[in-house]
Amino acid sequence: MELTDIIFYIFALVTIGSAMIVVFSRNLVYSAFSLMFTFLGVAGLYVLLLADFLAVTQLMIYVGGILVLMIFGVMLTHRVVNVEISSGAMRVIPATIVVGVFLGTLLLVLTRTKWMVMEGSPDVIGTTSMIGTALVTDYLLPFEVSGVVLLVAIVAAAFMARKR
Amino acid sequence: MEQFIHDLIGNDLLATIVWCVLPLVFILGYAIVAILAEMKSASWFQDRLGPMRTGPWGIFQPFADVLKLLMKEDIVPARADKILFNLAPVIVFVGAYAAFAVLPFASEYVGADLNLGLFYLIAVSSFGVLGIIMGGWASNNKYSLLGAMRSAAQIVSYEVPSATALLIVAMMVGSLNLQDIITAQSGGFWNWFILGGPKSDVVLASGAVIHADIGNFVFLPLLLATFVIYYLSALAETNRTPFDIPEGESELVGGYHTEYSGMKFGMFFMAEYANMFLVSAVAAVVFFGGWQSPWGITLGEALDIPVLTLLEGVFWTAAKGFFFVFVMMWLRWTLPRLRVDQLMYMCWKVLIPASFALALVVGFIVVIR
Amino acid sequence: MLTEFGKVLIFFLLGGVFVGVTLAVSRLVSPRRPSKEKMMTYECGEDPIGEPWVKFNIRFYVIALIFLLFDVELAFLFPWATVYADLGMFAYVAGALFILVLFLADCYLWAKGDLEWIRPEPEIPKLANLIEHSELITPPGSSPEKEHAPVAS
Numbered sequence: 001m002e003l004t005d006i007i008f009y010i011f012a013l014v015t016i017g018s019a020m021i022v023v024f025s026r027n028l029v030y031s032a033f034s035l036m037f038t039f040l041g042v043a044g045l046y047v048l049l050l051a052d053f054l055a056v057t058q059l060m061i062y063v064g065g066i067l068v069l070m071i072f073g074v075m076l077t078h079r080v081v082n083v084e085i086s087s088g089a090m091r092v093i094p095a096t097i098v099v100g101v102f103l104g105t106l107l108l109v110l111t112r113t114k115w116m117v118m119e120g121s122p123d124v125i126g127t128t129s130m131i132g133t134a135l136v137t138d139y140l141l142p143f144e145v146s147g148v149v150l151l152v153a154i155v156a157a158a159f160m161a162r163k164r
Numbered sequence: 165m166e167q168f169i170h171d172l173i174g175n176d177l178l179a180t181i182v183w184c185v186l187p188l189v190f191i192l193g194y195a196i197v198a199i200l201a202e203m204k205s206a207s208w209f210q211d212r213l214g215p216m217r218t219g220p221w222g223i224f225q226p227f228a229d230v231l232k233l234l235m236k237e238d239i240v241p242a243r244a245d246k247i248l249f250n251l252a253p254v255i256v257f258v259g260a261y262a263a264f265a266v267l268p269f270a271s272e273y274v275g276a277d278l279n280l281g282l283f284y285l286i287a288v289s290s291f292g293v294l295g296i297i298m299g300g301w302a303s304n305n306k307y308s309l310l311g312a313m314r315s316a317a318q319i320v321s322y323e324v325p326s327a328t329a330l331l332i333v334a335m336m337v338g339s340l341n342l343q344d345i346i347t348a349q350s351g352g353f354w355n356w357f358i359l360g361g362p363k364s365d366v367v368l369a370s371g372a373v374i375h376a377d378i379g380n381f382v383f384l385p386l387l388l389a390t391f392v393i394y395y396l397s398a399l400a401e402t403n404r405t406p407f408d409i410p411e412g413e414s415e416l417v418g419g420y421h422t423e424y425s426g427m428k429f430g431m432f433f434m435a436e437y438a439n440m441f442l443v444s445a446v447a448a449v450v451f452f453g454g455w456q457s458p459w460g461i462t463l464g465e466a467l468d469i470p471v472l473t474l475l476e477g478v479f480w481t482a483a484k485g486f487f488f489v490f491v492m493m494w495l496r497w498t499l500p501r502l503r504v505d506q507l508m509y510m511c512w513k514v515l516i517p518a519s520f521a522l523a524l525v526v527g528f529i530v531v532i533r
Numbered sequence: 534m535l536t537e538f539g540k541v542l543i544f545f546l547l548g549g550v551f552v553g554v555t556l557a558v559s560r561l562v563s564p565r566r567p568s569k570e571k572m573m574t575y576e577c578g579e580d581p582i583g584e585p586w587v588k589f590n591i592r593f594y595v596i597a598l599i600f601l602l603f604d605v606e607l608a609f610l611f612p613w614a615t616v617y618a619d620l621g622m623f624a625y626v627a628g629a630l631f632i633l634v635l636f637l638a639d640c641y642l643w644a645k646g647d648l649e650w651i652r653p654e655p656e657i658p659k660l661a662n663l664i665e666h667s668e669l670i671t672p673p674g675s676s677p678e679k680e681h682a683p684v685a686s
Contacts, residue, residue, distance in 0.1 A: 004535065007542070029301060033248065036294055047538045055538075056280055056287045057608045064290025065601035068320055071297055072597045075313065126279035128340060132612030136624040143627065147606065147634040154602050154638040158647040161595040184543040188551060234559045242572040254552045261548035265541045276540035283611045284541075305574050305581075317593050320600040327607050335614040422575055427559035431552050505649070508596075512639065512648045516603075520636045524629055530618050531625040 008048050015041030032071050039063050053128045166272075184275055187264040194482070195437050199226035201486075202493055209497040230430070238426035245302040252299030253424070253431035259291030260438040267445055268342050270455045270477025272470070281342040282334055285446060286327045289401065292435065293319050296420050299432070303423035311419030315410035318507060319401050325515035326397035329390045332523050333450050336361055336383070336530060337374065342449055344368045349453040352460035358391055358451040360384040379533065386526050391451045393519050395488070398443035400511070402436065404492050406499040409507060444488030445481060455481045595647060606635050 018037035025031045039062040046055035135143045166183060173179040200215075200223060207214030215222030240249055266281035268274035278284050293316045300312020334340055336357070337348045348366050349355050355362045360383040362376040400407035403419075411419035418424075421432045448454060455477035464473030502510065574581045610628065617624040642648050 007539075029245075029248070033251075033294070033298060044542070047535070050535070052278070052538065053280060053283075053612065056284050060283070060287035060290060061601070061604055061608060064287060064293065064320070064323075065597075065604045068290070068293055068297070068316060069594070069597040069601050071294075071301075072313075072316070072594045075301075075309075076591065076594050128280050128283070128612045129615045132614070132616035133620070135609065135613055136617065136620060136627045140627055143609065144630060146609065147631045150602050150606055151634050151638045151641075154599055155641055157598045157602070158595065158642055158645060161591055161598075162645070162647065180540060181543055181547070184540055184547055187544075188547060234555075235563050236559075237564050237566065238556075238559065239567070239571055241574050242569075243574050253556075254549055257552045258545055258548035261551070262541065262545050265544040275544060276537045278537050278541070280611070286607075303574075306576065313593055317596050321596055324600060324603045324607070327604075331607065331610055331614055334611065335617070338615050338618050340611060340615060417575065417577075426563060427556055430559075431555065508648055513643060516639055517636065520632055520639070524632055527617065527625055527629060531622055 004048060008045070011041045011044035011048065014038075015045065028074050029071075032067065032074055035070070036063055036067055039067065050127070052126055053131055184265070186273070187267070187269070187275055188261065190269070190478075190482075191261070191264070191434070191438050191441070194441055194486075195434055196226045196230070197486075198437050198441070198489060199229060201490065205490065205493045206497060209494070233427055233430040233433075236426040238428060239423075241304065241423050243304045244423060245304065248298050248302035249423075250428070252295050252302060253428045253435075255295030255298060256292050256435045257295075257431050257438075259288060259295060260435040260442065262291065263288045263442050264438070266342055267442065268346060268449060268454055269481050270474050271343075271346075272474050272477070274343055277341070277343060280340040282330050282340040282345070282450075285342075286323065286330065289439075290320065290323060292439065295435075299424065300420040303420075305423050307417045307422045308420050311410045311416045311422065314416075314504070315403055315420055318403070318407065318410060321508065321511045322397040322400035322407075322515075325393050325511060325519045326401060328516070328519035328523055329394035329397065330446075330450060332387070332390045332519070332526050333357055335523065335527050337368075338372065339368060339370070341370075342454070344370070345450060346454035346456060348374055350456055350460060353453065353458040355460070356451065356453045356456075357383075357387050360387060382529060383526065386522055386529075387451065389518065390522055390526075391447065393515050393522070394450070395447055395491075396510070397515060398447065399492060399495070400507070402439045402443055402492075404440065405496040406502050407507060408501060409504055440489050440492055441485050444492070445485035447488050448481065448484030452484050453480075454484075599642065599647075602638070603635065606631065 015038055018034040018041065021034040022031045022038060025034065039058060043055045043058040043063075046052075046058060166179075169183055170176065170179040173182060203225060204214045204222075215225035218224040218228050240246060263285055265275040266278050266284050274281075296315050296319075297312045300308040300310075300315075303309070333345060337345050339345065345357075347368055348362055349357060350366065351362070351364070353359065355364075360380045362374060363378050363380050364376060366374045366376065368374065399405075403410050410416070416422070421429055424432060457476060457480055462473050462476045464470065464476050576582070610631065613624070613628045613631075617628050
């Protein structure tokens, strides 16, 4: 087993282990903070897939953005202390069905995909400029549309916050 | 230099670890100097003498302080969340140290030569926010929680203008590699980005060529404004005065680290000082030529002594970084603290629109030239 | 590329190891005498009242949300910044439009007042107020002439 393989398994273990804590922890704040390790583990897996830009973006947007937002959301919940910030199990049957369907789809994709296996570790210099070129050539419309979608999201977020 | 360490140690993994420890050694040395500088500059600004008893002119004061912190009792409040309380200083320091991975200290030394170093730097700086919120929440103290929330809101707000300011320089270089950004400024201080960037064609390590001529002086006012935006945002991101609302002692005692004592407090302190140097060094790298000497040539290269070149690089990085750290200390005793509404006004209504406008103008000039 | 990211991983681990070792050393050399008063949550020397959980201003959440969306847009702009100069005017316009949309978002928030933080309203002392509450300001027994003009804030 090579060093990269060992690191891969460590990252996978960190990702899954912390994801388990996210789900099973009764304390919402613990869940939020252990999500950080899940995101970090996923970022590590991206690096091992040579997707360097995606890995750093994961760090920037998920760890630095979404997680902070989630924690702020938890902090905004009032009367948390007396009720004990907890997440219990409820609606078990519908959840099982949804998770089952999702798992089936994932397994299907997993077995049907023809995985490209590369020999050794290719010497890639980085994906950033390739992504940049793709954004303004082949994917120009999605690039601009995503800008507008984000504008709509900002307007909607501000509007909803104002209504309270 | 990397090859030299590998040859010296033999074991590849061990050599890499030694390679990665070097910035830590630098931070420890820097922290000692910075603590004394902070005390001495504070006292001189206020017409005092400052520490005078420990050693000549009190130069051993920082050692005494570190020793004191090390030997202080570590108090964990009974109502605190023990796990997160202990984890928070680790996260905060790891976030600060991880950013040092891409900081070039010399032409031969950069911890990890990432192609998207600049982008990584921005991503990692948000890591410390989580540690701060973690510490603030785990302390179970009103001041800590309020300080942590304010701190987090401030850091994330000011990350937008600081990232945009760095984006503007990336637009001029066409690379996110910090070594490329420094190479683009080689040849003397008139080629630094603060003075409009390179004035003649530059060939980067990747073989890409930046076309430039004397007309690049049109960028001077634009990049000067960009630097001001970056430095102000950096001040806010490190929670330094005048942006120290999260730690404003007159209303929040100590901010998010109110409950921390002993070495755990010391770790928050170290992380803050490391972050101060980091943002200062990034300002130096991006706008002031990094490890380049102001006149473009180094004594080591002239005499063909690689070790001297290396030391000169580290010297210039440290000197430029220290200068901006000193400016931070200077501002601390010059400017009063902002109010929260002024803080938000500054960020969302001044710095962000200005940085976007600058990005548009700089991009336009780069394309038409 | 993997080796460079490997070094980044080592930086992450080293940061943790350094803190761990320092805290361990500190634990060895520092005294440990916990007492009830010492372990009490700090609140300016008084016994703490109530819980630290106050209901936070919704603005914190709005700021985090807006930041996240700006962050996503910046993540798009960085790869664009590395290539647009080589691709020419068309690529510049594509990115410029994106930045303009971002600018528009900031203008919208500004115009709608979402960026205003609640400002403390200064309470301007009025003579009428002072007379009305004079029994609250002036301690019984002392003559009001000796006091400086009290400010009701």
